[in-house]
Amino acid sequence: MSKLLPPTAALLAGLLTVAAATSAAVAGTVIVSNERDNTLSVIDEESLTVTRTVPVGRRPRGITLNADGSRLYVCASDDDRIEIYDTSTMAKIGEIPAGVDPEQFALHPDDRQLYIANENDDVVTVVDTDSRHVIGQIDVGVEPEGMAVSPDGRVVINTSETTNMVHWIDTASLTLIDNTLVDQRPRYGVFTRDGKRLWVSSEVGGTVAVIDVDAREVIETIRFRIGGISADRIQPVGIKLTRDGRYAFVALGPANHVAVIDAQTYKVLDYLLVGRRVWHLALNADETRLYSTNGVSGDVTVIDVATLKPIKSIRVGRFPWGVVVRP
Amino acid sequence: MTASAVLMTFVAFLLVPLANAAAAEPTAAIGQQAKAENEVIRIGYLSRAVDRPPGLSTLEVPPDNEGLQGARLAIADNNTTGRFTGQTFALVERALPVEGDAGAAFAALADDGIHYVVSTLDGAGLDRLLARPVGDRLLIFNAGAPDDRFRRADCRADLLHTLPSRAMLADALAQYLIRKNWKRWFLVTGPEEGDVLYAAAVRRAAGRFGGRIVAEKVWSEALDIRRTAEGEVPVFTQVGDYDILIVADEIGLFGEYLPYRTWQPRPVAGTQGLTSVAWDRSLEQWGARQLQSRFQRQAGRAMTPVDYAAWAAVRSIGEAAARTSSADFATVAGYLRGDAFELAGFKGLTLSYRPWDGQLRQPIPLVTARAMVSMSPQDGFLHPLTALDTLGDDRPETGCKR
Numbered sequence: 001m002s003k004l005l006p007p008t009a010a011l012l013a014g015l016l017t018v019a020a021a022t023s024a025a026v027a028g029t030v031i032v033s034n035e036r037d038n039t040l041s042v043i044d045e046e047s048l049t050v051t052r053t054v055p056v057g058r059r060p061r062g063i064t065l066n067a068d069g070s071r072l073y074v075c076a077s078d079d080d081r082i083e084i085y086d087t088s089t090m091a092k093i094g095e096i097p098a099g100v101d102p103e104q105f106a107l108h109p110d111d112r113q114l115y116i117a118n119e120n121d122d123v124v125t126v127v128d129t130d131s132r133h134v135i136g137q138i139d140v141g142v143e144p145e146g147m148a149v150s151p152d153g154r155v156v157i158n159t160s161e162t163t164n165m166v167h168w169i170d171t172a173s174l175t176l177i178d179n180t181l182v183d184q185r186p187r188y189g190v191f192t193r194d195g196k197r198l199w200v201s202s203e204v205g206g207t208v209a210v211i212d213v214d215a216r217e218v219i220e221t222i223r224f225r226i227g228g229i230s231a232d233r234i235q236p237v238g239i240k241l242t243r244d245g246r247y248a249f250v251a252l253g254p255a256n257h258v259a260v261i262d263a264q265t266y267k268v269l270d271y272l273l274v275g276r277r278v279w280h281l282a283l284n285a286d287e288t289r290l291y292s293t294n295g296v297s298g299d300v301t302v303i304d305v306a307t308l309k310p311i312k313s314i315r316v317g318r319f320p321w322g323v324v325v326r327p
Numbered sequence: 328m329t330a331s332a333v334l335m336t337f338v339a340f341l342l343v344p345l346a347n348a349a350a351a352e353p354t355a356a357i358g359q360q361a362k363a364e365n366e367v368i369r370i371g372y373l374s375r376a377v378d379r380p381p382g383l384s385t386l387e388v389p390p391d392n393e394g395l396q397g398a399r400l401a402i403a404d405n406n407t408t409g410r411f412t413g414q415t416f417a418l419v420e421r422a423l424p425v426e427g428d429a430g431a432a433f434a435a436l437a438d439d440g441i442h443y444v445v446s447t448l449d450g451a452g453l454d455r456l457l458a459r460p461v462g463d464r465l466l467i468f469n470a471g472a473p474d475d476r477f478r479r480a481d482c483r484a485d486l487l488h489t490l491p492s493r494a495m496l497a498d499a500l501a502q503y504l505i506r507k508n509w510k511r512w513f514l515v516t517g518p519e520e521g522d523v524l525y526a527a528a529v530r531r532a533a534g535r536f537g538g539r540i541v542a543e544k545v546w547s548e549a550l551d552i553r554r555t556a557e558g559e560v561p562v563f564t565q566v567g568d569y570d571i572l573i574v575a576d577e578i579g580l581f582g583e584y585l586p587y588r589t590w591q592p593r594p595v596a597g598t599q600g601l602t603s604v605a606w607d608r609s610l611e612q613w614g615a616r617q618l619q620s621r622f623q624r625q626a627g628r629a630m631t632p633v634d635y636a637a638w639a640a641v642r643s644i645g646e647a648a649a650r651t652s653s654a655d656f657a658t659v660a661g662y663l664r665g666d667a668f669e670l671a672g673f674k675g676l677t678l679s680y681r682p683w684d685g686q687l688r689q690p691i692p693l694v695t696a697r698a699m700v701s702m703s704p705q706d707g708f709l710h711p712l713t714a715l716d717t718l719g720d721d722r723p724e725t726g727c728k729r
Contacts, residue, residue, distance in 0.1 A: 120617070120620060120621065120624075141407055141408055143617050161617075162617075163408040204613075204676070
């Protein structure tokens with residue numbers, strides 16, 4: 001077990017017992033990319049401990065699973081490639097050339113088209129994961145970052161951090177169909193389950209935009225305010241939406257909090273204290289737990305979704321960035 | 328201002344001739360963004376070579392295209408965005424030799440119908456531009472002169488500043504020193520005019536934040552002290568006790584030779600040692616790494632504070648043009664100086680222009696030779712609106728009356 005602060009150890013140990021008792025149904029594997037350590041940390045959901053540390057390529061950031069969770073794709077940004085791991089053994093089973101400085105990507109529901117944001121080249125590269133050939137490149141704005149595929153697989157979006165736009169890409173023709181201007185430094189986008197809305201975080205603007213997918217227009221801009229934390233430290237990055245449409249969780253970066261938003265009314269319900277410089281989030285299979293990667297403090301916070309309470313911090317590698325949960 | 332800008336955008340949109348829209352590039356035509364105008368937005372760039380005195384460090388010779396490379400990168404950034412908004416930006420470069428006539432070059436740009444001019448001229452050069460009366464069709468971006476007078480007595484409605492003023496640099500340093508509780512300062516001022524102005528900014532910062540100048544000396548030694556510093560500096564720095572030596576030596580005549588040679592074991596800050604700057608190659612947080620690598624790839628060298636200031640100026644114009652979907656000068660300039668304007672500047676906070684003196688609000692990093700030490704404004708220096716306005720001249724104290 002990782003080190004705990006003495007006053008909270010007893011409390012957390014108690015919670016852990018409860019967690020362990022109820023986790024039989026949810027036990028999966030949490031996988032975290034450690035940007036400065038060139039490793040993945042593998043966390044067992046039942047014991048909430050790191051069970052393995054896997055060396056990977058340089059500067060791993062974006063990570064994603066294929067549809068059945070059997071394969072893990074890892075962006076090794078400084079090696080200009082994407083690495084593929086077998087999640088049952090965590091052995092590397094392949095590499096895909098990914099253009100210059102890949103940071104985030106999105107896997108099409110067909111498990112074949114991989115859309116990669118090439119931050120230094122102002123393009124989105126599309127790679128066929130079977131043949132491992134580049135099948136298309138789409139010019140986008142300066143510093144492409146966030147990538148997301150619509151649930152029906154027809155549209156892919158990319159956010160460009162310096163151009164401050166959402167770029168809409170048609171997956172059939174691999175062409176750009178539209179652009180939507182959002183607030184400063186958009187970093188991450190995610191579609192709602194019904195595909196009707198797109199949520200996009202703007203890190204420097206300090207906002208989250210909810211976009212109508214048909215009209216491709218911003219219909220709501222969500223702002224955040226935390227007592228005692230200056231507004232400019234509130235820098236939204238990762239977003240997770242629950243399947244039931246109840247909650248949206250937003251990682252607020254150096255504000256060290258995760259915002260809980262009512263996904264229907266867009267009202268902020270709560271702010272949960274996590275580790276320092278929170279980057280990205282992942283929900284487990286039955287959505288009873290939320291995991292956050294905290295870059296500066298080098299740990300993962302485990303949040304109980306039912307009570308909206310952080311229940312444990314798990315030390316991982318240096319600068320944890322991406323996170324996924326394999327069922 | 329914002330409301331009228333929006334209205335003008337709307338009007339401009341209504342007036343788009345169909346032929347114009349059809350002539351746009353294929354990529355641009357795809358988007359739904361208002362393709363307001365297809366006009367090229369031209370930005371003038373004005374610099375003049377500097378005659379540097381001998382005896383300076385041979386390690387870090389300032390590049391002769393300092394500023395220009397920053398402006399070029401921002402034009403590229405603007406044009407990438409412009410592909411989606413149907414806007415095109417061009418830099419009209421006027422790099423003058425040492426004896427070049429900045430006033431004449433500026434007049435030629437203005438007569439050519441250029442509305443935006445980015446200047447990396449020093450204070451004397453900028454004075455030449457300001458000899459021309461204030462124009463309502465022109466905006467000058469000062470990316471080269473840190474002199475506070477351009478934000479005070481010599482301020483103008485058509486003059487914006489992307490380079491931080493000396494007052495901002497000194498305040499950024501002072502906040503950090505106060506936070507460290509290093510409050511007793513030994514101020515050493517060099518012989519140049521800029522050194523005297525920098526020292527004045529340090530004195531002002533001491534008064535604002537609670538520093539105390541417990542000793543003060545003027546460095547008048549005209550000799551090249553490279554070979555003699557080990558003997559000279561210990562003698563020069565015997566002034567009683569202090570917490571930190573603050574040196575004012577903007578061009579680098581002697582400041583580099585002070586650290587590790589003082590009589591007492593005390594750190595050095597100011598223009599050498601721990602310095603406050605608009606930008607530094609050591610910045611890598613807040614996405615800075617991306618800007619650094621794009622710049623390095625284009626220029627083959629690291630980005631300097633003047634490059635950053637020129638970049639911010641050209642990007643400001645691009646950002647305002649994109650947000651207003653307009654190439655109309657009054658619309659763009661109005662938005663740029665309004666409350667809605669925000670520029671993401673890779674320093675963690677959005678940048679905007681102070682309405683009272685045209686200065687770009689910005690965080691100021693404190694750096695040593697190879698690492699960032701801290702970023703000001705420091706925690707705990709509070710401000711009712713934005714902590715960024717704790718650096719430099721705030722609204723109630725501005726000396727700008729225009």
